[in-house]
Amino acid sequence: MTSTTDTNPLFGRESHSVTELFHRLNSVLPEYQQVVSVSPDLPAVDALKIMNERRFSQLPIVVNRAVLGVFSHRSYSHAVVRHAQRTTKNQKFDPLELLVEDCLEKPTFAHVTDEFVEWFEFIDEHNFVLVGDPDRLQGIVTAMDILKYLYRVASPFVLIAEIELGLRALMNLAVTRETLANCARASLGGKYPEDRIPVCVEDMTFNDYVQIIVNGNSWDHFQPVIGGSRNRIRAKLEALRDLRNVIFHFKREMTVEEYQTLAAGRDWMLMKARMSEARQAEVQP
Amino acid sequence: MSDIDLIKQFKKERCLHHQAKFAAEFFEPNSASKHLLIAEPWLGSRFTTSLVVRYAVSDRNAQRVLILCPSALAAQWQYLFQRFELNVPVIVVDRRKFRELTADQSTTRAVQSSSAIFVISWDLAKQADVSESLRSIQWDMLVIEGHHQLKVASSRYKNVDELVKNNPKTRMLMLTPIGANEVSRNQPLPYAVPSGTKTTIWTRHTVTDEMGKSAWPDIKFQWIHYRRTPEEVAVLSQLQKKVEAFGMRTHLAENVAFILLNSGSSSLFCLEQHLGRMSQKCEDGVQKTDDIGDLELDASPARNNAGLDLFNELRTRLAQLADELRPMFESVKTDSKCTALMEWLKQRYTGDGNPRICVLTQYADTAEFLSSTISELAPGVQRITGSSTAREREASLSKFSEAGGILVLTEASEMMVSEADVLFFYDFPLNPDVLDQWIGRFVRFGRTAPVLLIAFTDEAKVLRLEEVQSTILDFSTFFNDPVVDRSVYRSRIKDALSLETDVC
Numbered sequence: 001m002t003s004t005t006d007t008n009p010l011f012g013r014e015s016h017s018v019t020e021l022f023h024r025l026n027s028v029l030p031e032y033q034q035v036v037s038v039s040p041d042l043p044a045v046d047a048l049k050i051m052n053e054r055r056f057s058q059l060p061i062v063v064n065r066a067v068l069g070v071f072s073h074r075s076y077s078h079a080v081v082r083h084a085q086r087t088t089k090n091q092k093f094d095p096l097e098l099l100v101e102d103c104l105e106k107p108t109f110a111h112v113t114d115e116f117v118e119w120f121e122f123i124d125e126h127n128f129v130l131v132g133d134p135d136r137l138q139g140i141v142t143a144m145d146i147l148k149y150l151y152r153v154a155s156p157f158v159l160i161a162e163i164e165l166g167l168r169a170l171m172n173l174a175v176t177r178e179t180l181a182n183c184a185r186a187s188l189g190g191k192y193p194e195d196r197i198p199v200c201v202e203d204m205t206f207n208d209y210v211q212i213i214v215n216g217n218s219w220d221h222f223q224p225v226i227g228g229s230r231n232r233i234r235a236k237l238e239a240l241r242d243l244r245n246v247i248f249h250f251k252r253e254m255t256v257e258e259y260q261t262l263a264a265g266r267d268w269m270l271m272k273a274r275m276s277e278a279r280q281a282e283v284q285p
Numbered sequence: 286m287s288d289i290d291l292i293k294q295f296k297k298e299r300c301l302h303h304q305a306k307f308a309a310e311f312f313e314p315n316s317a318s319k320h321l322l323i324a325e326p327w328l329g330s331r332f333t334t335s336l337v338v339r340y341a342v343s344d345r346n347a348q349r350v351l352i353l354c355p356s357a358l359a360a361q362w363q364y365l366f367q368r369f370e371l372n373v374p375v376i377v378v379d380r381r382k383f384r385e386l387t388a389d390q391s392t393t394r395a396v397q398s399s400s401a402i403f404v405i406s407w408d409l410a411k412q413a414d415v416s417e418s419l420r421s422i423q424w425d426m427l428v429i430e431g432h433h434q435l436k437v438a439s440s441r442y443k444n445v446d447e448l449v450k451n452n453p454k455t456r457m458l459m460l461t462p463i464g465a466n467e468v469s470r471n472q473p474l475p476y477a478v479p480s481g482t483k484t485t486i487w488t489r490h491t492v493t494d495e496m497g498k499s500a501w502p503d504i505k506f507q508w509i510h511y512r513r514t515p516e517e518v519a520v521l522s523q524l525q526k527k528v529e530a531f532g533m534r535t536h537l538a539e540n541v542a543f544i545l546l547n548s549g550s551s552s553l554f555c556l557e558q559h560l561g562r563m564s565q566k567c568e569d570g571v572q573k574t575d576d577i578g579d580l581e582l583d584a585s586p587a588r589n590n591a592g593l594d595l596f597n598e599l600r601t602r603l604a605q606l607a608d609e610l611r612p613m614f615e616s617v618k619t620d621s622k623c624t625a626l627m628e629w630l631k632q633r634y635t636g637d638g639n640p641r642i643c644v645l646t647q648y649a650d651t652a653e654f655l656s657s658t659i660s661e662l663a664p665g666v667q668r669i670t671g672s673s674t675a676r677e678r679e680a681s682l683s684k685f686s687e688a689g690g691i692l693v694l695t696e697a698s699e700m701m702v703s704e705a706d707v708l709f710f711y712d713f714p715l716n717p718d719v720l721d722q723w724i725g726r727f728v729r730f731g732r733t734a735p736v737l738l739i740a741f742t743d744e745a746k747v748l749r750l751e752e753v754q755s756t757i758l759d760f761s762t763f764f765n766d767p768v769v770d771r772s773v774y775r776s777r778i779k780d781a782l783s784l785e786t787d788v789c
Binding site: 026027029031032111112113131132136138139227228229231232234235236238239242251252255257258260261263264265267268 | 381388553564614617620657
C-alpha cells in the first residue's frame, strides 16, 4: 500500500469535533444549497431574470472561482440611480444596457465556523452573507436561512410543551382529582413507594401519564376523552414519550419523519381538546 | 503471511469459510488489484469488506480508504467499523462535513499525513467540487458499493472512472448484488467494470463450507390465517376506494397510494400515523422545500414549480383523506393481525427457555405498536428501528442474544440477527428481492438448527395488495429457482394495483 502525503483539503480534521456541537454558520447553511453565480459581462436584466426564476435575492459574481462581488436587487437599483444621475442631454441612460459588473457590490466573507450571531447586524443590513473566501465560495446564508434554522431547533420543544400540557388538561377533564389519585395508586404502585406516589398531574412524569391512562383498570375513565383503542393509544403516547426523551436529553438529531410525528401528535391532542370542550359546552350550555 | 494463515486469521473474526477465502485472495501478492464481488444479499459481502478494509488499515498500512455507497448506507458503514478498535477515524462526509473539511486549508497542511476511512454517498461524490477533491487524492483503497448502478454514460460512472484513472495501482473492491440473473445465465455484465478486474460470485448454491458442503439451513414456512373484523374491513375498504379514486396517474401519486395501502396492510396504527404525518406536511410550509428535495424533482425552476403544484395538490387530497378516515379509526377497537400474533405468542411464550423470536416489520410505527402491545405479555421485549442509535442497537441485540425473548425490528434497522429461531414477517414484502434480503438477515450460513418463518394472511381479503403478497412464495428464490424472472411478479403487482409504474 502507498503512504502518500498531500495537501488535499479533505484531510486533517477529527471526525467528531466538539465545536461541531455549537450553532455556527455551517449549521445554518442549507445542506443541499447549490450556489448559482453569474459572470460580470452578463446583462443585468438577464441576472434579474435568473433571480426571479429561482426566487433568489442576490447572485455572486464569479470568474474562475474568484468571487468579484455580489449582484442584488439593491446593487442594481443603486447602479440605476448612480447612472441616471450622470445622464446628460447628449448621453441618454438605458437601465437595460447595464451589465452585472456595473452593479457590483463588494463581497464580505464569513467563515463556516463563525457563530452566526456575530453576523446578525451584517445580515440585517444586507440580508445575506457569503460563506467561504474570495477564491472558494462555499455558500450564502440569508436571513430566511437563519429563521428556518432557529425554527427547526426550537419548534420540537414548543410542540412537546403543547403535547404535555394538553395531555394534562385532558386527564383533568376526564377524571376528578380523587379518581386521578386512585388511578395513580393503582397504576404507579410498583414504581414509587406508597407514600410518594404522585397524585396530581403537575407532580407526574410523562411516563406516569401513559401508565395511568392505558392501565387496564383506569382506561374506561379516559377512553371517552382520549378515544380510540387502548393498544393504539398506548403506542401513540409511548411514541410521543420516546420522542420527548430524545429531544430533552439531546440523544440524537430528530428525523424529518419524527418531527412530523410530533407535530401530528400535537394536532391530535388539540383535536381531542376541542372535542372535549365542545362536549362540555353541550352538557353545560 | 500465507493464504492459509490469512484464512485462519479472518475466521477468528467470525468469518465464514467463503468470506475468509475471499479476503485472503484479495490480499494475495499476485492477486488482481481490482475485485468485483457479486453476491446474494445474505452472504455477508459488506461484512467481509469491512474486515478487508480493517486488515488493509491495520496490517497493510493503508492510510486513505474511500468508500462510495448509496447515501442510505453511509451510516451503516460507520456502524460496521465502530465495532473495530481502529486507529484511524471513520468519517461520513455529507455536504456540511465537506464544507468544514475544506474550510481551512492551512490547518489541513499542518496535519496532511493523517489517515482516515471516508464514507461518501454517490450523489455527493459526483458533485463537481467534491469530485475534484476526491480525484486529487492518492487513495490506498477504494470500495464501491452498488457498482451495478454504474451505467457507462452516467455521471456516477464518469466520476468513478476518473478516480480509477487517477489511482491506477490502488486496490479496489466493487460490491454489487446479484442482478436480474445476468450472471447466472452467463450473459455479459450490464455495467462497466475496469479491465483486469477479478470477479467473484456468491450465491447460496455456489458457496460452501471448507468441506465443500452447502451450508444453507433448513427453512420451514408457515402462514397464520386470520380474519379482519367488520370495523377494520370498513376502514381499509374505504382506504382502497379513496386511493383508487386519487386519479393522478403520476409516479408520485402512485408511490403515495402504495405507501398508504402498504401501511394499512401493516397495521391500523401505522396507517393512522402515516395519515397524521401526511396531513401535517400539508400545513408545514417550512418543511416544504425539503420534502420536494426528497422527491428528486427536476432541477429546472419551471419543472420544479409544476412539481410543486402537483405535490401540493396531492397533499391537499391526503389531508382530506385523513380527515375522512380519522373518525373511522375511533370506532375500531381491534387489530386482528396483532391479535393473531399475540395468540401465537401466548401459546408458546412462557418465560424461561423460550425460543428467540424476531418480529420484522417494514414500518417504525408498526414496530412501536407491536412492542408496546407485546410488552404486556413480555415486558423485556426489545425494539430496534432505523432511528435507534448504535448504542441502543448493541444493547438490544446483546440482551436478545444473551437472554432470548422477543425482538421487534424494522427493515430500516439493517441489523443482522442470526440467532433467531422463529421469524415473524409481520408485513410480507412485495418485492422478491426484499424478501431475500429479509431472510438473509436472519438465516446465517452454517447454522444447523432449522428456522421457522411465519407470515400472516387475511381471510377477509380486503386489500388487493395482500392477495398478490400471498403469491410471492411462488416467485421467491429461496425455496426454488434462483433464476426466476421476477419481472413477471412485478407486473402482477402493477396489474393488481392498476399502476402504470413499478413502485416496488
